[in-house]
Amino acid sequence: xxxxxxxxxxxVLSVISGSLSQSITSIVQLCYHKHKLEKSLFQRSENxxxxxxxxxxxxxxxxxxxxxxxxxxxxxxxxxxxENVPDRENATLLMLVRNxxxxxxxxxxxxxxxxxxxxxxxxxxxxxxxPFSMEFIEATTAMASGKTYYSLIPSxxxxxPDWIDEKKFEDRLQLLHDKGVLxxxxxxxxxxxxxxxxxxxxxxxxxxxxxxxxxxxxxxxxCDFPYDPFKVMKKNNKKYGFVISLHEYEDTITSLWDAVDxxxxxxxxxxxxERNSYDFxxxxxxxxKFSPIxxxxxxxxxxxxxxxxxxxxxxxxxxxxxNRYFDFLDSKGGFYYERWGDAPVHSIGVSLLxxxxxxxxxxxxxxxxxxxxxxxxxxxxxxxxxxxxxxHAQSNIDISPNSCLMRWWKYGDGKRFVKYEQ
Ligand SMILES: Nc1nc2c(ncn2[C@@H]2O[C@H](COP(=O)(O)OP(=O)(O)OP(=O)(O)O)[C@@H](O)[C@H]2O)c(=O)[nH]1
Ligand SMILES: *[C@@H]1O[C@H](CO)[C@@H](O)[C@H](O)[C@H]1NC(C)=O
Ligand SMILES: [Mg+2]
Numbered sequence: 326x327x328x329x330x331x332x333x334x335x336x337v338l339s340v341i342s343g344s345l346s347q348s349i350t351s352i353v354q355l356c357y358h359k360h361k362l363e364k365s366l367f368q369r370s371e372n373x374x375x376x377x378x379x380x381x382x383x384x385x386x387x388x389x390x391x392x393x394x395x396x397x398x399x400x401x402x403x404x405x406x407x408e409n410v411p412d413r414e415n416a417t418l419l420m421l422v423r424n425x426x427x428x429x430x431x432x433x434x435x436x437x438x439x440x441x442x443x444x445x446x447x448x449x450x451x452x453x454x455x456p457f458s459m460e461f462i463e464a465t466t467a468m469a470s471g472k473t474y475y476s477l478i479p480s481x482x483x484x485x486p487d488w489i490d491e492k493k494f495e496d497r498l499q500l501l502h503d504k505g506v507l508x509x510x511x512x513x514x515x516x517x518x519x520x521x522x523x524x525x526x527x528x529x530x531x532x533x534x535x536x537x538x539x540x541x542x543x544x545x546x547x548c549d550f551p552y553d554p555f556k557v558m559k560k561n562n563k564k565y566g567f568v569i570s571l572h573e574y575e576d577t578i579t580s581l582w583d584a585v586d587x588x589x590x591x592x593x594x595x596x597x598x599e600r601n602s603y604d605f606x607x608x609x610x611x612x613x614k615f616s617p618i619x620x621x622x623x624x625x626x627x628x629x630x631x632x633x634x635x636x637x638x639x640x641x642x643x644x645x646x647x648n649r650y651f652d653f654l655d656s657k658g659g660f661y662y663e664r665w666g667d668a669p670v671h672s673i674g675v676s677l678l679x680x681x682x683x684x685x686x687x688x689x690x691x692x693x694x695x696x697x698x699x700x701x702x703x704x705x706x707x708x709x710x711x712x713x714x715x716x717h718a719q720s721n722i723d724i725s726p727n728s729c730l731m732r733w734w735k736y737g738d739g740k741r742f743v744k745y746e747q
Contacts, residue, residue: 410446414555416536417448418471421521424458427465429542434468437540441550446471450530450537454483454516474530482524483516489661497662506576509664519660521632521667523651526642534639535559541633547691547700548710554636554687563685564638565675567630568692568699569722570729572619575627577664580657582623585673588653595646595678602676602684604736605729612735615726628729629672633694636687641679650674681738686730688741697722 418437422430434449448471451457457475466473485494501509508514531537536555558566589596609626621627641647651674659665675684691700691714700714700721701707707716715721722728734740 409444411444411553413445413447414536414553414559415534416538416555417450417531417534418442418540419450419452419525419531419537420540420542421452421517421525422542423453424455424461426542427461430461431464431468433540433542433544434465436544436546438468438470440546440548441553443470445553447538447555448472448474448534450474450476450534452476452478452525452528452530454478454520476528476530478520478524478528482527483520485512485516485661489658494661501576501664504576506574506664509577515661515664518665518667518670519655522660522665522670523648523655526639531639536636537639538636539632539634541694543695544633545693545698547693547698547714548689548707548712551689551706551710554690557687558636558638558685561685562683564641564679564683565630565671566636566685566687568634568687568690569631569694569697570628570672570686570733571631571697571722571727572627572729573629573666573669575619575621577666578625578659578669579663580659581654581663581665581669581673582625584654584657584659585625585677588650589677592646592649592653595649597680600680600682601678602681602737605681605733606673606676608732608736612731613724615731618726625669625673626729626732627669628732629666629669630675631694631697632666632668632671634692635671641675646678647674650678684738686733686738693720696720699723 420430420433430451449465449469451461451465451473453475454477456477462473462475498510498512525531526537536558538554554566557563606628607624607626609621619627651670654660654665654670689701689706689710691710691712692698693714698714698718698720700716700718700723701710701712702716702723706712707714723730
């Protein structure tokens with residue numbers, strides 16, 4: 326009986342160990358095949374990365390992320406965060422924004438981070454005429470790759486000054502409203518335009534920077550940046566950069582040019598007519614096949630740089646000559662009695678005060694702010710920079726009749742076919 330039991334036990338054991346060794350073998354085999362398969366897929370993914378990396382122009386881009394769904398940590402590339410950050414300029418990304426615009430702010434941030442700043446980690450500075458909410462601060466800080474700073478604009482830099490005639494102001498609001506002018510009856514829009522014209526660069530928080538890159542909520546950058554635009558500005562001594570130029574609504578600036586004329590008369594020592602871009606903002610000849618599509622009642626041809634995108638030298642805006650220009654215009658009251666925009670005010674300012682070659686058109690940065698965009702015209706450039714835009718879209722303004730770009734090429738600093746040194 327006991328002998329029997331031993332046999333049975335031995336039999337059971339041998340069966341179990343047999344299938345055990347069998348299953349161990351099959352598990353080992355399975356693992357081996359899986360490993361081999363994974364390795365070959367991984368190899369392919371790595372080859373793809375190598376192949377496409379070689380068409381990328383600059384080594385400053387991080388390597389592409391490997392495509393794998395493995396949980397094996399060994400093959401996930403862990404990068405040292407600071408190792409890959411190139412030298413930076415003394416510059417910040419700058420957004421004037423309201424708390425309720427958070428979703429749009431995040432959208433713009435995500436786009437600029439993905440297309441440019443993730444490789445650089447430049448600071449972000451946020452300005453507001455009321456305190457930022459905790460929610461706004463947390464979400465934007467989480468979205469930024471660099472440090473974030475939040476600053477409250479003092480009332481003296483934002484609110485309507487008390488020398489503005491209340492009665493006249495209200496009458497003029499009504500007038501522009503009746504004319505159907507965009508933001509014609511908005512008081513806060515006027516504060517914003519005056520602030521952006523003459524006060525943003527006076528904010529204490531910007532004192533520690535040389536350059537700013539203005540960002541608005543709900544914009545999009547269509548392409549990978551092929552360079553650090555701040556570096557391009559610094560190296561090439563540029564003081565103002567734009568991507569889109571178009572015509573202003575004359576109804577918003579009825580008396581602006583009269584004021585500018587007067588300013589020029591009184592401040593000729595600040596202005597170098599030989600080297601500035603006066604022709605760009607006054608010439609109204611036919612350009613290419615387009616006649617000027619907007620008739621102007623003054624010598625100003627209404628061309629301006631679209632200021633929702635701008636990269637600028639803060640030291641220029643902080644200079645006495647720019648502030649003489651701004652103070653002169655401000656004293657006319659047109660920011661409130663009309664609806665002078667910061668775009669024509671900046672544009673006329675830089676066109677008069679800077680040399681033509683201190684203004685740069687960033688040709689290869691695709692950009693969209695409703696309702697217009699710009700998309701690089703060169704097919705291979707769009708591929709290289711992974712652009713997501715249609716160069717033939719209706720909204721693409723580059724060489725359409727409403728654009729002033731062709732006038733810039735002809736009467737501004739010309740058109741360049743070589744890349745800027747970075
Ligand atoms: N803090 C604050 N920011 C403002 C105010 N008004 C406008 N802004 C900001 O100023 C910039 C320009 O305002 P927008 O409303 O975009 O004006 P716009 O670009 O001419 O017109 P749309 O974008 O078409 O509405 C944006 O960055 C806004 O977030 C305001 O009252 N307070
Ligand atoms: C950055 O620019 C500001 C303003 O010009 C200057 O005060 C500051 O010293 C600069 N910082 C560096 C690190 O160069
Ligand atoms: Mg806007």
